[in-house]
Amino acid sequence: MPATLELDPDRLLPVDPETRAVARGLYESVATLPILSPHGHVDPAMLLDDNAFSDPADLFITRDHYVTRLLHAAGHDLADLGAGRAEVTDPRAVWRLLAENWHLLAGTASGYWLTHELVTLFGIDEEPSPATADATYDAIASHLSDAAYRPRALFERFRIEVLATTDDPMDDLAAHAALARDASFPGRVLPTFRPDAYLDPTAPDFVQRIERLTASNGTPADDFIGYLDALEARRAHFVAHGAVSADHGVREPFTVDLTDDEASSLYARAVAGDLDAAGARAFRGNMLLRMAGMSARDGLVMTIHAGVHRNHSTATFDRYGADTGHDIPVATTYTENLRPLLERHGLAPSLHLVLFTVDETVYSRELAPLAGFYPSVFIGAPWWFLDAPDAVLRFRAAVTETAGFYRGSGFIDDTRAFLSIPARHDMARRLDSAFLARLVREGRITLDQAERIAVDLVDSVPRRAFKL
Amino acid sequence: MPATLELDPDRLLPVDPETRAVARGLYESVATLPILSPHGHVDPAMLLDDNAFSDPADLFITRDHYVTRLLHAAGHDLADLGAGRAEVTDPRAVWRLLAENWHLLAGTASGYWLTHELVTLFGIDEEPSPATADATYDAIASHLSDAAYRPRALFERFRIEVLATTDDPMDDLAAHAALARDASFPGRVLPTFRPDAYLDPTAPDFVQRIERLTASNGTPADDFIGYLDALEARRAHFVAHGAVSADHGVREPFTVDLTDDEASSLYARAVAGDLDAAGARAFRGNMLLRMAGMSARDGLVMTIHAGVHRNHSTATFDRYGADTGHDIPVATTYTENLRPLLERHGLAPSLHLVLFTVDETVYSRELAPLAGFYPSVFIGAPWWFLDAPDAVLRFRAAVTETAGFYRGSGFIDDTRAFLSIPARHDMARRLDSAFLARLVREGRITLDQAERIAVDLVDSVPRRAFKL
């Protein structure tokens, strides 16, 4: 008899019965509130085109490098998993690989979300295994042709109010514009300005990007002020299309304040292709600071995702491309790195700066103290590897005692996996209810306070942080 | 109907009923023991003069940068909060600001202590809010003129046995002397030698301070040995006035062993005002090591509070001064930094070295292993941002398995907020009871052992660490 797959209605709530009862009450008060997703990686074309999803492997495996990396670690070739640039010739074979290795996902966040999706969306009630793989595959596949499983129908079913995408500064945002014009689609799908590749002289094709960027605004590539103007023009284009934030992914959140002359000189060397590593670091660090200035002026919330060594395995990157499971965190510090930026812009009332980390040590040591003073600083929700039950509770415990509940970003799903959005937000709501219930039972907050905070955490907190 | 403000008698105890019962028993055995406060920032003149406190805003807000920083982060101007150098023209308006923003403190240590103080000292039973602000303000204010609310009466009511202040080396300690002579005041109020500004060539007014210091001992400012002698003379003055410890606040706990000639040469350049950053670091690091030598000789317990970037916001510092909420922790390491000091003095039986951190990573990685070997090293209680319920339990869990219960400093309140002292010590006793109760229930220690340890943690442990 195959093992059953099911969702405990009290999952993620505290095990102590009385605390669980308090948590359940809090959770029920927020379980069905609309989803605000101010940062993520869903493709807007998916919602514009509203095509049916192709197959279960595409839906759950090949595009999800959280899943493929675990199968790769167990010795399976990324080619057989259809990861990255690998071609998927037999999606059913990919699905079988997952089913055979289901035990590897036990206890992981990915396993938790997949279970949630299989049960709630597709009514699967048997644990994936070699014996059930084909039947489960067919059951999912049979749903996908159903209109109720098209992206827009799911968007509505998921109760998503706002969904932000992440976009290249040179994107024309035509998909966003078309969605906004489409009266049949009531959702808000907002672009996000993500300029990393235009700010880092060591990024691939930096010079060509700069040439395209500056040309779009009518200045020569080697004019630093023209470059800044072009960036502001693209930001304005994003603002005009509803963007509320600009996102910055950096290995270190280093910032440095330079004069225009100093920065211009580095820029000239970068465009000429002869900037050394120290110069590139200074340029990146100065541009990150200048982006805060632009955010203070145009109002785009500035998010910083710091501390990841991308594409750690060159051989894998060369064969399968980026986002194939080998982005590895590094130790991160914000206090000194961000000081030049905060010295210049940290007290600007219009600046919202949301700081994310995959280095948990930063929570109590730096993020909570910074957000507990600077009105501009918001603590980013647990990100990436830390977006998981125990890690989320560690996060709350690490930041709340210093910064309270009102200096955070609200939950961020940060996902490409559209179908996992409800599972992720549901997880966050359960965990916040669990955390609040413990504080109630420990006499640290009242139930009244907990009830208000539970709602605020999914409503007013993200609305304020992201200016929604 | 306004929400009630109340204190759960079982607050901070574990939620599991049987574990809670064990914890309650342990807590009751220590709840009313005298308070030993061997490190803090209360002004001795307050106890000497014994004047009534002026108003509720002064008592709970304007001097407490833990509270003002959270209101500042929410967008309120420090000027409106009377923080730092800001003048308070309308204390009632400041109080109303707190009442309006009470929800921002939910879950924070400050909110927990404030609640404790409002309920236990002033009998407030309604949660601060715009509706209750004026009535609460008046209720508190009406108490303040009462003799029972003068500092000395509260000192007695709080059952404080020892209270250490923190003082400039050039302080004449007249207030301490007067208190000691005052037969009507039985408490022990001890000075603490805090020489940072005399050891760091980059500190404001370093040269002027050195001139005053050396002149007090009759040597020229540029004589290094005279400088050392003057420091020892001032330490002796403190010892004569009852001091038991010397406190050192440093951004990094770097130490380096230099010959007298090497140090003297750095000193000469420092006094001449032409010491570069690397030289200043070496001088500071050597003086920290030499202070351990002085502690080994004169017996003053050496406390090190490391790892905070003070005055992170220059604009705020320039306008409001120090201690206005923007001291931000940085990553800290002790193992290598402190090695030169420990190589020279770490095995000296007379040296007690208490190490504090705001970087939690140091607990299990460095502090517990160091204190588990060196008889001189004691693990400082959770400090500053970490002086809060969850953080305290993390601390105990991080250090106990390596160092046991007898290598700590005992609880340190480290506060300027006199009225919060009982709340803080009560919190620590509850949390230690909670931790011990869990270990009992997990079969890791016996109830007998827990009962002994609970008492030792508030009695023999701090007495031994601080030579009280």
Added chain:
Amino acid sequence: MPATLELDPDRLLPVDPETRAVARGLYESVATLPILSPHGHVDPAMLLDDNAFSDPADLFITRDHYVTRLLHAAGHDLADLGAGRAEVTDPRAVWRLLAENWHLLAGTASGYWLTHELVTLFGIDEEPSPATADATYDAIASHLSDAAYRPRALFERFRIEVLATTDDPMDDLAAHAALARDASFPGRVLPTFRPDAYLDPTAPDFVQRIERLTASNGTPADDFIGYLDALEARRAHFVAHGAVSADHGVREPFTVDLTDDEASSLYARAVAGDLDAAGARAFRGNMLLRMAGMSARDGLVMTIHAGVHRNHSTATFDRYGADTGHDIPVATTYTENLRPLLERHGLAPSLHLVLFTVDETVYSRELAPLAGFYPSVFIGAPWWFLDAPDAVLRFRAAVTETAGFYRGSGFIDDTRAFLSIPARHDMARRLDSAFLARLVREGRITLDQAERIAVDLVDSVPRRAFKL
């Protein structure tokens, strides 16, 4: 009446009753499974000779620097504890010191293991104290002459299936060979290749070691390729004697890829004794990378124990030698340090690389993400100071959500204290049961899954990681 010493049958299981019941069931399913100990420091001669243990102090104190360090920290001289090179003249006096200071071990891992050993092996039922010290000493001593307390009898009683020792590359492994030949001893006792002192130009007697090593293979000391060949030859000798792993203890896990010419040039300077610190670091880092290459070729599992400053107290080292309690962890990072090694060998199917840390920050930040991608990387079990109940649960919580349960090494006791082996493995099994039970009760895994994982963690997981 002396306090009783006893073992709670439910020790270390969760306090919540229902969760405890689940955990108990899981624990019972694995409690008596054989012990696999693929890394440790037991002397093979002990099993070969099978002599009776000499006395209780020798058994529990003088050789266990976890215990002596805590007594040293409390002010007792290592000489009086018989630590390191100190001579033990009166073992009973040493035992009395432990008994007098038993409270210092409360809450520590050492205290937990000692209790387990005293109760389960010697039937002691009174807490060590001055009053009971002599009687307990005599009771233990009386057992030691019993044949059932000889090493081989205990090996069988402990149900040890595999025990790995740690050995110098030049060891002839005669003891291992003799044990393997001895038909009366059915246990597997495997050597482990530990070449640190032959890879680090700053290690004591490096040149003499190299001379012996290369001479053993018939090449001159200054021939780099000959040196590499000699290392491979010694590894082959270990493989022939059953070794499954090569162990590397380094302060930092730095690696660097060098050409043979570059490495050869550093080697020449090292052998000539004129390699500077930077050169020595590069050589060490390159040799660590080359050892991974050898592991990929000969199949020895490569274990790295990184991040400890050995012999922190020079005075203690000079007087008592190494392993006397003052090895202190330092901050560690793997992501960048190990990248050159992983770039060259990380995807080799034959390489197993087990990474240990005493810096907990590495768990969620680096180890779980690395092991969640690279098939070669396995997460080492909590090591040294972290091999303790709360630390083990923190470890599981930190790595599981990213890497699941199948990317770990399985429990490693890493001990010289032969009698503590069952206590340590029992502890690990209880804690894994506790962790799994919580996940079951939180609806994150099913009971079926937990039952499979509990067995795998003590069986298939270590067998696979260590190629047993």
